[in-house]
Amino acid sequence: MKVGLDVGGTKTDAVAIDDEGRVVASVRLATGWGADAVIRTVIEAVTALAAEPGVAAITSVGIGIPGQVDSASGRVSHAVNLGVDELELAASVAPRLGVPVRVENDVKAAAVGAYALHGAQGSMAYLNLGTGIAAGIVADGELWRGSRGTAGEVGHISVDPNGPACRCGQYGCIEAFAGGGAVSKRWNRPGSLPIRDIFDAADAGDPIAVDLRAGMARGVAAAVRVLVLTADVDAVVLGGGVTALGERLMGDVAAELAASAAASAFMRSLRLDERVELLPSGSHAAAIGAALVGAMVVTDTVDTEGALTHG
Amino acid sequence: MKVGLDVGGTKTDAVAIDDEGRVVASVRLATGWGADAVIRTVIEAVTALAAEPGVAAITSVGIGIPGQVDSASGRVSHAVNLGVDELELAASVAPRLGVPVRVENDVKAAAVGAYALHGAQGSMAYLNLGTGIAAGIVADGELWRGSRGTAGEVGHISVDPNGPACRCGQYGCIEAFAGGGAVSKRWNRPGSLPIRDIFDAADAGDPIAVDLRAGMARGVAAAVRVLVLTADVDAVVLGGGVTALGERLMGDVAAELAASAAASAFMRSLRLDERVELLPSGSHAAAIGAALVGAMVVTDTVDTEGALTHG
Numbered sequence: 001m002k003v004g005l006d007v008g009g010t011k012t013d014a015v016a017i018d019d020e021g022r023v024v025a026s027v028r029l030a031t032g033w034g035a036d037a038v039i040r041t042v043i044e045a046v047t048a049l050a051a052e053p054g055v056a057a058i059t060s061v062g063i064g065i066p067g068q069v070d071s072a073s074g075r076v077s078h079a080v081n082l083g084v085d086e087l088e089l090a091a092s093v094a095p096r097l098g099v100p101v102r103v104e105n106d107v108k109a110a111a112v113g114a115y116a117l118h119g120a121q122g123s124m125a126y127l128n129l130g131t132g133i134a135a136g137i138v139a140d141g142e143l144w145r146g147s148r149g150t151a152g153e154v155g156h157i158s159v160d161p162n163g164p165a166c167r168c169g170q171y172g173c174i175e176a177f178a179g180g181g182a183v184s185k186r187w188n189r190p191g192s193l194p195i196r197d198i199f200d201a202a203d204a205g206d207p208i209a210v211d212l213r214a215g216m217a218r219g220v221a222a223a224v225r226v227l228v229l230t231a232d233v234d235a236v237v238l239g240g241g242v243t244a245l246g247e248r249l250m251g252d253v254a255a256e257l258a259a260s261a262a263a264s265a266f267m268r269s270l271r272l273d274e275r276v277e278l279l280p281s282g283s284h285a286a287a288i289g290a291a292l293v294g295a296m297v298v299t300d301t302v303d304t305e306g307a308l309t310h311g
Numbered sequence: 312m313k314v315g316l317d318v319g320g321t322k323t324d325a326v327a328i329d330d331e332g333r334v335v336a337s338v339r340l341a342t343g344w345g346a347d348a349v350i351r352t353v354i355e356a357v358t359a360l361a362a363e364p365g366v367a368a369i370t371s372v373g374i375g376i377p378g379q380v381d382s383a384s385g386r387v388s389h390a391v392n393l394g395v396d397e398l399e400l401a402a403s404v405a406p407r408l409g410v411p412v413r414v415e416n417d418v419k420a421a422a423v424g425a426y427a428l429h430g431a432q433g434s435m436a437y438l439n440l441g442t443g444i445a446a447g448i449v450a451d452g453e454l455w456r457g458s459r460g461t462a463g464e465v466g467h468i469s470v471d472p473n474g475p476a477c478r479c480g481q482y483g484c485i486e487a488f489a490g491g492g493a494v495s496k497r498w499n500r501p502g503s504l505p506i507r508d509i510f511d512a513a514d515a516g517d518p519i520a521v522d523l524r525a526g527m528a529r530g531v532a533a534a535v536r537v538l539v540l541t542a543d544v545d546a547v548v549l550g551g552g553v554t555a556l557g558e559r560l561m562g563d564v565a566a567e568l569a570a571s572a573a574a575s576a577f578m579r580s581l582r583l584d585e586r587v588e589l590l591p592s593g594s595h596a597a598a599i600g601a602a603l604v605g606a607m608v609v610t611d612t613v614d615t616e617g618a619l620t621h622g
Contacts, residue, residue: 123458135541144450146543147434148581153540156577158533161471169575222469229464230446230541232457264480266467270459 001056004113004291005045006106006284007031007038007065009081009131014045015287016055021116023284025052034083038065042093061101062294063089064109064286068149071293074103081131104143104293106286107152111136112143113289114237114279122234125152125227126279129242129249131181133174133223137231143293144231155179159222164215174226178219180242183212199248216242217252224257224276225267239279239286250278312367315424315602316356317417317595318342318349318376320392320442325356326598327366332427334595336363345394349376353404372412373605374400375420375597379460382604385414392442415604417597418463422447423454424600425548425590433545436463436538437590440553440560442492444485444534448542454604455542466490470533475526485537489530491553494523510559527553528563535568535587536578550590550597561589 001024006013008031015026027048032041042063049055067079074090094101104112111126115138118124123139133155137144144151155175156168163172164186176182184194187208191197195216201209224236243249254273261268279285312335317324319342326337338359343352353374360366378390385401405412415423422437426449429435434450444466448455455462466486467479474483475497487493495505498519502508506527512520535547554560565584572579590596 137541139455144542147545148543150540150581151543153543157468157470157537157540159468159470159472162473168577170571170578226468226537226541229461229468230448230537231455232459232462232464234458260481266479267481270461 001058002060002062002291002295003046003049003058004062004109004287004289004294005042005064006109006286006290007041007063007082008106009066012041012045013284013287014049015284015291016049016052016058017288017291021288021292023288024054025049026284026287027052031082035085035087038079038082038084038087039089039092042089043096046097058097058099060099060291060294061093061097062109062290062292063093063101063103064106064290064293065089065103066106069103069105069108071102071104071145074101076103100294102294102296104290105136107134108136108143108145109289109293110239110286111138111152111289112292113283113285113287114138114239115141116288116292117279117283117285118235118237118277123231125231125233125236126285127154127220127223127227127236127238128240129178129180129220129238130240131179133179133219135223135227135236137227137233139231139233154223154226157222157226159219174219174223176219177215178217178223178242180240183216187212195242195245199245213252216249217256220249220253221256221260221272224253224272225260225270228270228272228275233275235275235277237277237279243278244281246278246281250276312369313602313606314357314360314369314372315420315598315600315605316353316372316374317420317597317601318352318374318393319417320377323352323356324595324598325360326595326602327360327363327369328599328602332599332603334599335365336360337595337598338363342393346396346398349390349393349395349398350400350403353400354407357408369408369410371410371602371605372404372408373420373601373603374404374412374414375417375601375604376400376414377417380414380416380419382413382415382456385412387414411605413605413607415601416447418445419447419454419456420600420604421550421597422449422463422600423603424594424596424598425449425550426452427599427603428590428594428596429546429548429588434542436542436544436547437596438465438531438534438538438547438549439551440489440491440531440549441551442490444490444530446534446538446547448538448544450542450544465534465537468533468537470530485530485534487530488526489528489534489553491551494527498523506553506556510556524563527560528567531560531564532567532571532583535564535583536571536581539581539583539586544586546586546588548588548590554589555592557589557592561587 160172166173471483
């Protein structure tokens, strides 16, 4: 049985999937802060899953985690919202879990999961709309890893030199328009769900909120165009925290795509409206993708001595 | 021996390459206008190559041609600067040439050729700067074809909503900033080499030319960023008519990339300056790429009855 973990900034989602890719069991834990606590969270999540009814022998573990990930070695760098600067994650947990462990960037893992849930054929980009914005591209079942770790970093493509400042130092980046972190910072009002507050305030006519909300649709639509015009993926599947807004966000994005289709026969020919989809909420896509990544043939073998009971 | 043709708007470049990929012979002909004349040009070019010293038996022919190409069937559509609306090119010439014929979009064929000339390893984007702007992406020896024929169409990504109108109906497209056709149209003065005239006039201080020249560097730099941030290719190789300007263009592009690297640690980390290269002039990249495409296994077989002597 394959186990996959999506280690997020606050929660870790873990699933066990069978050979047909069905989710047999899932658990959800709070993610610890810092390298040692992240290791503990991983061990606890796998241990908890192993104790769930229906979970047979675990044969592999895959971990999706934010930050820069060297998937060959299982090393994680700069996972700032986990308090992790450098962590040999695979090497740290594999000996205690007693099974092969593979680590992948969380967006790339989610792309693999979304591709499986999407029918596992053709080509697809998964566009993650969270604190930041990034995409994972999968074609013919293969994750596009790129040469130096920036494949899918569409969030830092500038689409307006007069747009808002981005944390990366540029102006008008897609992420500056539509990233949850950047937009919340510009909104700068109290509230635990700032993006939802912005949409509510925009509905009520607040001009700042109207502007921020329009910018989000613009940024997401721009990312969709970039992905289709560069990689020509069949479909762009949207996921991540910001997509909890569901149709409220999708309606705006559809309107933005319709406006460019109305202005341009070329854009119209792309049929972007038919190619954009929302990942169903509660789909466990990231954890499922991590489980699939974990089960891939590991060329750089990691030490798998020890057993789960050591955890 | 593999033959490759690059059918351009005015000239057709044809090469014969041996099994090691070396150019054994090359010929250059004026391209005829319209479907029948294009067919004649292809037959003449192959016949002329076959008569060159050192050219042994021809085993395959590949044709790179502008417009929409269905590489499976060898059909060409909307090759407007050849006067071709629809043409079953492979089916029309294969019976007369007596060898398998494969047709590919000219930019994609050039990408395959540039990849071979670039050492045939890792990943690379070929960015064609001609009348229009488009790219071809090759990774691990495979041309990225995409799902619906728009892979590499980075020319129609808008990078400034207040930028110049593009022929596609959008504003501020990369092609509107840097495409030879769009820039010449805005310059709108007599002269057979308008882009060179613009650079000369900019050197002399003409403010319109200075503006157009700056826009070109901006557009090319934006295309490079899009290709690296989306596909994360190792290298972006620039080719096409506009690159005849050589270092005059490259200097401006390098300065534009240096400015964004100075403003952004993230952009600096991409080392774009080290990843952009100019295709050597006279390299026959497009024709070589067409020859390599022509030699690929043809799954949808075309009729190859008849012989070259029928041509």
